[in-house]
Amino acid sequence: MTDKIDFKRSLDAYRARRGRFEVLDVPEMQxxxxxxxxxxxxxxxxxxxxxxxxxxxxxxxxxxxxxLGRDYVVPPLEGLWWAEDMDAFTTARDKSRWDWTMMLMVPDWIDGATVAAAVERVGAGKRPERLDEVRFERLREGTCVQTLHVGSFDDEAAVLAQLHEEFLPAHGLRLTGKHHEVYLSDFRKVAPEKRRTILRQPVTAGGA
Known part of the structure; x- marks a missing residue:
């Protein structure tokens, strides 16, 4: 059996540095x-x-x-976030108007049949309320900019403003796709001021 894989260590998509915006290509993942x-x-x-x-x-x-003889660490929880009026997300932070997709990455050697069997296995026990809404889907983000935010989620606005208003225009980039967060800390257990969150934004060329 191979060693246990930790995707936080092996994939660039799960690494970021505080105070620095980095451009990277995020591969398609499921x-x-x-x-x-x-x-x-x-x-x-x-x-x-x-x-x-x-x-x-x-x-x-x-x-x-x-x-399959392949062990791994379950990747961190992730979320896609957006709103019909994006000011409700980036500026006003009106959370009642937010839409979201919560996600957990699945290694590429696992297929849909294995996922279906896992869902059935979970449903045979104490069935989670929203189990029937869990879906298995691929996401291709491509070119992205990401940084590490340390602190409360409510303090993200200043970082996002710097990204949107300074970094992207300065590098000829514009937003495309949904704001993406990767929760390196379990927000159910870690104090707000100590939470480590990757903030990611898919981008394309064409900024002012």
Whole structure:
């Protein structure tokens, strides 16, 4: 059996530095996903989404280890965030108007049949409320800019403003795709001021 793979160490997409915006190409990856809307701090749907994703992710990890001989660390929780009016996200931070997709990455050697079997296995036990909404989908972001944010989610606005208003225009880039966050810290357990979060934005050439 090979050593346990930790994607936070092996993939550039899971590495970033505080105080520095870096341009990188993010390869197409596959994820378990659940969609939702509303303030993640108060929405029962948000908590239920996270509670549906993790049991499936761990069922996949165990299946991979036992059936395929390939063990790995379950990757960190991730989220895509957007709003019909993006000012509600980047400036006003009106969380009640946010849309989101919560995600956990699935290694590329795992296929849809294995995912379906894992979902069925989880459903046979204490069934998560939103299990039927978990889907398996590929995401191709391509060229992105990302940085590491340390601190409360509520303090992200200044970093995003610097990205959108300074870095992107200065480098001839513009936004494309959805704001993406990678939660290197478990926000259910880590104090807000110590949370480590990768902030990622897909971009394309054509900025002012």
């Amino acid at each position: 994820y378990l996903m659940v969609d939702g809307h509303g303030d993640p701090n108060t929405s029962p749907a948000f908590a239920a989404a996270v509670e549906a994703l993790y049991p499936v992710a761990y069922a996949l990890k165990f299946a991979s280890k036992q059936e």
